[in-house]
Amino acid sequence: MTDRFIIGKITGAHGVRGEVKVFPITDNVRHFKKLKKVALTDYDGNIREERNIKEVRFDRGNVLMTFEGVADRDKAEILKGSFISIDRSDASPIGKDEFYIADMIGLIVIDDERGELGIVNEVYETGANFIVSVKRKGKKDLQIPFLKDVCYDVDIEGKTMKVKLPEGLYEIYETKKK
Secondary structure, three states, X not given: OOOEEEEEEEEEEEOOOOEEEEEEOOOOHHHHHHOOEEEEEOOOOOEEEEEEEEEEEEEOOEEEEEEOOOOOHHHXXXXXXXXXXXXXXXXXXXXXXXXXXXXXXOOEEEEXXXXXXXXXXXXXXXXXXXXXXXEOOOEOOEEEEOOOOOEEEEEOOOOEEEEOOOOOHHHHOOOEOO
């Protein structure tokens, strides 16, 4: 399990007073309002610096943030491309039988008919639903829709995900990786 979650990406400066525009990578954008401090990281999650939050507001699907010590557009523009991450302890609470998407990374994917398929290396949203990308040895990554009747048993503690692939999906990915 990961100790940090990436919840957004700074896409640029907003205005001239040091505000940054953040593209949210979370299903709960209102959670940004509760945060006091975040870490700015690179794509791999390496912390570049920590920042105290001065103000948060929302505008047309984006989160606008002001950090302490960032008072002009030039300083805000330097932060562009940084990811915003939080400690697990600062994440929104989840209920019983729920889990964080980030905790799916590294799960062993087991198909009812074919056995072990590979390891979850990414989970992303397409708009309609989430897709689980499964890394396989010597083959193309398998893209599986994260639907209840397909990914029917996610066991975070046991580090497994049981799936029943839709007919024909496996065959699409069965050519050798180029």
